[in-house]
Amino acid sequence: MTNTTNPTAATVKPSFAPDTGVLRTMRKLHLPQKLRNRELALLLFACAINSVAILLVQLGATGAIDLNLLYLGAGLSVLVIGLHICLRYVAPRADPLLLPIATVLNGLGIAMIYRIDLAKSLSGWAAASTRQITWSAVAILAAIVVILVIRNYRVLFRYTYVFGALAFVLLLLPLVPGLGREVSGARVWISLGGFGSFQPGEIAKIALAVFFAGYLVRTRDSLSMVGKKFLGVRFPRLRDLGPILVVWALSMLIIVFQHDMGTALLYFGLFTVMLYIATGRLSWILIGFGLFGTGAFFAAQTLTYVQGRFQNWLDAFSPAVYDATGGSYQLVQGIFGLAQGGLIGTGLGQGRPQLTPLSQSDYIIASLGEELGLAGLFAILGLYLLFVSRGLRIGFAGQDDFGKLFAIGLAFTVALQVFIMVGGVTRVIPLTGLTTPFLAAGGSSLVANWIIVALLLRVSDSVKTGPASEVSA
Amino acid sequence: MNRELRRVSIVVLAMFAALFLSTTVIQVAQADALRLDSRNTRALYDSYDTERGPILAGGTVIAQSVPTGDQYAFQRQYPQGELYAPVTGYFNPTQGSAGIERYMNDYLSGTSNSQFLDTINRIIAGQAPKGAAVEVTIDPVVQQVAFDALGDRQGGVVAIEPSTGRILAMVSTPTYDPNVLASHDSQAVIDEYKALQADDLKPLSNRATSGDMNPPGSSFKIIVAAAALASGKYTADSEFPNPVSLQLPGSSSEVFNWTRAACGPGETVTLREALRQSCNVPMAELAIQLGDDAIREQAEKFGFNSEVSVPFPAGKSIYPSGLDDAKTGLTGFGQYEVRTTPLQMAMTSAAIGNDGELMAPTLVDRVTGRNLEVLSSFEPEVMAETLDEESCVELTQMMVNSVSDGQSNGARIEGVDVAGKTGTAQNGTDEPYSLWFTGFAPAENPEVAVAVVVENDGNLGHHSSGNIVAAPIAKKVIEAVLNK
Numbered sequence: 001m002t003n004t005t006n007p008t009a010a011t012v013k014p015s016f017a018p019d020t021g022v023l024r025t026m027r028k029l030h031l032p033q034k035l036r037n038r039e040l041a042l043l044l045f046a047c048a049i050n051s052v053a054i055l056l057v058q059l060g061a062t063g064a065i066d067l068n069l070l071y072l073g074a075g076l077s078v079l080v081i082g083l084h085i086c087l088r089y090v091a092p093r094a095d096p097l098l099l100p101i102a103t104v105l106n107g108l109g110i111a112m113i114y115r116i117d118l119a120k121s122l123s124g125w126a127a128a129s130t131r132q133i134t135w136s137a138v139a140i141l142a143a144i145v146v147i148l149v150i151r152n153y154r155v156l157f158r159y160t161y162v163f164g165a166l167a168f169v170l171l172l173l174p175l176v177p178g179l180g181r182e183v184s185g186a187r188v189w190i191s192l193g194g195f196g197s198f199q200p201g202e203i204a205k206i207a208l209a210v211f212f213a214g215y216l217v218r219t220r221d222s223l224s225m226v227g228k229k230f231l232g233v234r235f236p237r238l239r240d241l242g243p244i245l246v247v248w249a250l251s252m253l254i255i256v257f258q259h260d261m262g263t264a265l266l267y268f269g270l271f272t273v274m275l276y277i278a279t280g281r282l283s284w285i286l287i288g289f290g291l292f293g294t295g296a297f298f299a300a301q302t303l304t305y306v307q308g309r310f311q312n313w314l315d316a317f318s319p320a321v322y323d324a325t326g327g328s329y330q331l332v333q334g335i336f337g338l339a340q341g342g343l344i345g346t347g348l349g350q351g352r353p354q355l356t357p358l359s360q361s362d363y364i365i366a367s368l369g370e371e372l373g374l375a376g377l378f379a380i381l382g383l384y385l386l387f388v389s390r391g392l393r394i395g396f397a398g399q400d401d402f403g404k405l406f407a408i409g410l411a412f413t414v415a416l417q418v419f420i421m422v423g424g425v426t427r428v429i430p431l432t433g434l435t436t437p438f439l440a441a442g443g444s445s446l447v448a449n450w451i452i453v454a455l456l457l458r459v460s461d462s463v464k465t466g467p468a469s470e471v472s473a
Numbered sequence: 474m475n476r477e478l479r480r481v482s483i484v485v486l487a488m489f490a491a492l493f494l495s496t497t498v499i500q501v502a503q504a505d506a507l508r509l510d511s512r513n514t515r516a517l518y519d520s521y522d523t524e525r526g527p528i529l530a531g532g533t534v535i536a537q538s539v540p541t542g543d544q545y546a547f548q549r550q551y552p553q554g555e556l557y558a559p560v561t562g563y564f565n566p567t568q569g570s571a572g573i574e575r576y577m578n579d580y581l582s583g584t585s586n587s588q589f590l591d592t593i594n595r596i597i598a599g600q601a602p603k604g605a606a607v608e609v610t611i612d613p614v615v616q617q618v619a620f621d622a623l624g625d626r627q628g629g630v631v632a633i634e635p636s637t638g639r640i641l642a643m644v645s646t647p648t649y650d651p652n653v654l655a656s657h658d659s660q661a662v663i664d665e666y667k668a669l670q671a672d673d674l675k676p677l678s679n680r681a682t683s684g685d686m687n688p689p690g691s692s693f694k695i696i697v698a699a700a701a702l703a704s705g706k707y708t709a710d711s712e713f714p715n716p717v718s719l720q721l722p723g724s725s726s727e728v729f730n731w732t733r734a735a736c737g738p739g740e741t742v743t744l745r746e747a748l749r750q751s752c753n754v755p756m757a758e759l760a761i762q763l764g765d766d767a768i769r770e771q772a773e774k775f776g777f778n779s780e781v782s783v784p785f786p787a788g789k790s791i792y793p794s795g796l797d798d799a800k801t802g803l804t805g806f807g808q809y810e811v812r813t814t815p816l817q818m819a820m821t822s823a824a825i826g827n828d829g830e831l832m833a834p835t836l837v838d839r840v841t842g843r844n845l846e847v848l849s850s851f852e853p854e855v856m857a858e859t860l861d862e863e864s865c866v867e868l869t870q871m872m873v874n875s876v877s878d879g880q881s882n883g884a885r886i887e888g889v890d891v892a893g894k895t896g897t898a899q900n901g902t903d904e905p906y907s908l909w910f911t912g913f914a915p916a917e918n919p920e921v922a923v924a925v926v927v928e929n930d931g932n933l934g935h936h937s938s939g940n941i942v943a944a945p946i947a948k949k950v951i952e953a954v955l956n957k
Contacts, residue, residue: 339507374500426495
C-alpha cells in the first residue's frame with residue numbers, strides 16, 4: 001500500500017488511483033479470508049470427528065450415552081474456535097491445516113484415554129481423560145497466548161541465549177532434590193503440588209529449537225566454511241566441534257542421570273539435523289551419528305536399563321525376556337493389541353486396549369491400532385505426516401534463515417517424536433519413554449505441542465507475504 | 474539451505490514409511506500368528522465373550538451357555554447332567570474341554586471358516602458374537618432308556634441307525650456330571666478332575682467308544698463267521714468236528730464249550746448250530762482253519778485296528794497280528810488279545826444288517842447358525858464294503874436263530890425278528906467277566922443296531938452271562954427304537 005498516494009499518478013488518472021488501492025487491499029484481505037474459511041471448515045469437521053469418536057466409545061464400551069463428556073469436548077471445541085478467531089485477527093495468512101490436524105489428534109487421544117478410563121471404571125479426577133481435557137484447555141489457551149503475544153517471531157532471535165539458558169535450567173529442574181519426581185525409573189518430572197506433575201523437558205525442546213536456530217544462524221559461516229577435506233567430505237576444525245560436543249554431553253547426561261533415552265535422542269537428533277541444514281555439511285550428520293552411536297553403545301554396555309531396552313527390542317518374544325521384571329511384557333501386549341485390531345480394528349470401545357500397561361500414554365498408538373485397526377493407524381500417521389510436511393513447507397518458504405531453521409526444527413521434533421514412539425511400540429527401534437504428540441496422556445506434552453502449533457502458525461503467517469506464496473496453500 | 478531441507482524431508486518420509494511398514498507387518502502379516510500366541514489373552518477373552526452355541530438332541534437342550542456377571546461372561550450348562558456326558562464332554566474356559574464341546578469347538582465358538590461371513594454381517598449389524606448350534610443324532614428317548622437300563626452297572630451302550638450311521642444312543646456308566654467340570658472356580662474343577670481320575674470306577678472314560686476296552690468274547694464269533702462266509706469255502710451248514718474239548722496245537726491249553734460238553738449230540742456240528750449254541754470248540758477249529766490273516770482282514774473291514782471319528786476319536790479296537798494257531802484258535806471266540814468297544818460292535822452289527830455296507834458312524838446331525846441357516850449337515854457316507862449281500866443274509870439268519878431259540882434269547886422280542894449274539898468274555902482267571910450283546914432289529918430291514926458291554930460280571934458274580942445281563946439291556950434299547 002505504499003504507492004497509493006503517488007502524486008503523479010493522482011494528477012494523470014485521478015479517478016483510478018483509489019480503485020487500484022482498494023483492489024489490492026481487497027485481494028490481500030480476500031486471500032487470507034479464504035485460508036481462514038478453509039481452516040474453519042476443517043476445524044468444524046475435526047470437532048465433529050472428535051464428538052463422534054467419543055460417542056462411539058460410549059456406545060461401544062457401555063452401550064449408553066453420557067453427555068457430560070461431550071459438554072467438556074464442546075468446551076474444547078469452543079477454545080480451538082477461539083484460537084481460530086484470534087488467527088483471523090493476528091495471523092490471517094497462517095497455514096490452515098495445522099490447527100485442524102492438531103485438534104483431531106488431540107480429540108482422538110482424549111477419546112481413547114476416556115475409553116480406557118471406562119474400562120478401568122475411573123471417573124472424575126481419578127480419570128486420566130478428565131485431566132487430559134483440562135490440560136488440553138490449558139494447552140490451547142497457552143497457544144492463544146503465544147499467538148497473541150508473539151506478533152513477530154524474529155523477536156525470539158534476539159533472546160537466543162536466554163532460551164539456551166532456559167532450556168538448560170528446565171532440563172536440570174527434575175534433578176533438584178524435593179522438586180524432581182521419579183516415575184517408572186525416569187527422573188524427568190517435577191512436582192506441581194496438588195495439580196500433579198510436569199515434564200519440563202517438553203517445554204525445553206521448544207527453547208532448544210529457538211536456541212539452536214538462533215545460534216546456528218549466528219555461527220553457521222564458521223561451521224560450514226572452514227575445515228579439511230577427507231574422503232571427499234569436508235570435516236570441521238576441532239574447535240568448531242565445541243557446540244556439538246556440548247549437546248552430545250548434555251544428551252549423555254540425560255541418559256545417565258535422568259534415565260531418559262528418548263529425550264536424549266530427540267534433542268541430539270534435533271540439533272544434528274538443524275546443524276546439517278544450517279551448514280549444508282554432511283560431515284555433521286556423520287559426526288553426530290558417530291557420537292550418539294558411541295554413547296549409546298557404551299550406555300548399552302554399562303547401564304542395565306539401556307541394556308534391558310535393547311534386549312526387549314531384539315528378543316521380545318522369548319519367554320525369558322517376556323517374563324523378566326522390566327521385560328518385554330508391555331511391548332508384546334501392545335503388539336498383541338495391534339494384531340487384535342487387524343485391518344479394520346475392533347471398533348471404538350470394543351477392544352481390550354486396557355490389557356496393555358500404560359495403554360493411555362506410551363502405548364496409546366497400540367490402543368488406537370487395536371480399536372481403529374491398520375486403517376485408523378494409517379490415517380493417524382498420515383495426519384502426522386501432513387502436519388510435519390506443512391512445517392517443513394514453512395521452512396522451504398521461509399524468508400529468513402532463523403525462521404526457516406526454527407520452523408524446520410519444530411516440525412522435525414514432532415516427526416522424530418512420532419518415529420521414536422510409534423517405532424518403539426512397533427519394534428522398529430528400541431522403545432524409549434517419550435510422548436506421542438497430541439495423543440498420549442500427559443499435560444506437559446500437550447502444552448508443548450500446542451505451543452509448537454502456535455509458533456508454526458506464527459512463522460507461516462509471516463512467510464506468506466505476497467500472492468506468490470499463496471500457491472503453497 | 475533448501476537442498477538440505479529436501480534431503481531431510483526425504484529422511485522424514487523414510488521414517489514414516491518405516492512406521493507404515495511396521496504397523497502393516499504387525500496388523501496384517503503377523504496378525505494371525507500373534508493371535509494364536511498362548512500369551513495373547515485377548516483371543517482368550519474374546520472366546521469368553523462369545524455366546525457359545527447350544528448342543529441339541531432332538532429338541533432337547535443338552536448343553537447351553539447362560540450369561541453370568543463374571544469375567545467369562547457365560548457359564549456353560551448341561552441341563553441333562555451325566556446322561557449325555559459321553560456325548561457332549563464338557564467345556565471349561567480355562568481348564569480345557571472334551572467330547573463334542575472340544576471337537577466341534579470351531580462351530581460352537583463361532584470361529585469356523587463357514588461362519589466368517591456371518592461374523593462380518595454380525596459386526597455390521599452390531600450383534601453380539603454367538604456360536605452355531607450343534608444338533609446331535611442322539612434320540613433322547615433311546616438315550617434315556619439305555620441309560621436307565623444300564624443302571625448302576627459299569628458299562629456302555631451304543632445304538633446306531635444301520636442305513637445311515639447316525640448314532641442314536643451313546644451311554645457310559647458310571648460317568649461324571651459335566652456341570653461340575655464347567656465351573657469357573659478353577660481350583661474346584663482341578664480338584665474334582667483329580668478325584669475323578671483317581672476313582673477306581675474310571676468315570677472319565679467313555680466305555681461306549683474307548684476307555685479300557687474289553688475282550689468281545691463270543692460276540693466276536695459273528696466276525697469269524699463272516700470271515701468264513703466271505704472266503705466262499707464255508708456256509709452255515711459247513712460241519713466241524715464236535716469233541717468235548719480241543720487241544721490247541723502246540724500248546725498245553727484246552728478249549729471247552731461253556732457247557733463243558735459237546736455242542737449237541739452229533740459227531741459233527743454245523744456253523745449255524747455252533748453260533749446258535751455259542752460253542753467255542755467248533756469256532757476255534759474254524760478260526761484255525763481260516764488263519765489269523767483272514768479273520769483280521771474281515772475284522773478290519775468292520776473297523777478294527779483303525780480309528781474312527783464321531784467326530785471325537787473313538788478308541789481303536791484291536792485284532793492282534795502275528796498269531797500262531799493256538800492264539801488264532803482263542804480269537805475264534807473273541808479271547809486272547811482281541812479288544813473292542815460297543816461302538817465297534819454296533820458298527821459290525823449295523824454293517825451286517827445293512828447288506829454289508831458299513832456307514833460311517835457320527836454324532837453330528839446338523840450345525841445351524843444364529844439365523845437357523847444350516848452351516849453343515851450330515852450326509853450318510855459309506856465307510857466300507859464289509860461283506861457280500863448273500864453272506865449277510867446267511868449270517869443274519871444265524872444271528873436270528875441265536876436270539877429266537879439259542880444262547881442269545883435274552884433279547885427276544887415278540888413279533889420282531891431280532892438278530893444278535895451275546896458274549897461272556899474272560900479277562901483272566903478269577904477276573905470278573907465282560908458281558909456283551911450285539912445285534913440289530915428288525916432282521917429284515919433293521920432300524921437299529923446295538924451293542925452293550927457290561928463290565929465286572931454286571932455286579933452279579935461269575936454266574937452272570939451276556940445273555941442274562943447284556944441282552945435284556947439291548948432288548949430295551951431295541952424296543953425303544955421300534956416303539957417310536
